[in-house]
Amino acid sequence: MDNAPGGEGHLAVAARVADLLAEVSRPVILVTHGVTACHLRGQLLGLSHLDTARLTCEQGVVYRILDGQELVLRHAQTRLAKHSDRS
Numbered sequence: 001m002d003n004a005p006g007g008e009g010h011l012a013v014a015a016r017v018a019d020l021l022a023e024v025s026r027p028v029i030l031v032t033h034g035v036t037a038c039h040l041r042g043q044l045l046g047l048s049h050l051d052t053a054r055l056t057c058e059q060g061v062v063y064r065i066l067d068g069q070e071l072v073l074r075h076a077q078t079r080l081a082k083h084s085d086r087s
Contacts, residue, residue, distance in 0.1 A: 010053065013039050037063065045070060 008016075017039040030040060034057040042052025044065045062073040 007035075010035075010039070010049070014043070014049065014052075017043055034059075041065065041070065044068070 013035055017036065021040075021043060032040065038052060038055040038057050041047075041057075041063055042049075042055060045068060047055075058072070058074075060075065064071040064073060
């Protein structure tokens with residue numbers, strides 16, 4: 001996980017994520033960029049800062065975290081129903 005050039009450092013992102021998670025009291029869907037997503041995942045999974053820094057973040061996937069378990073949903077695993085317009 002790399003810092004964004006000129007962006008905030010990992011400790012600042014981790015603090016911001018911790019503040020957000022302290023306010024969440026029900027299931028939510030969060031859409032974010034890679035570094036923030038890694039910090040969200042790390043904190044929700046109970047990882048150390050070092051282990052969080054080692055996480056990779058794939059593009060175009062959904063990370064579902066429930067009860068400390070992560071499931072990665074990729075496009076090939078999801079089947080969206082396609083509806084055709086039949087007039």
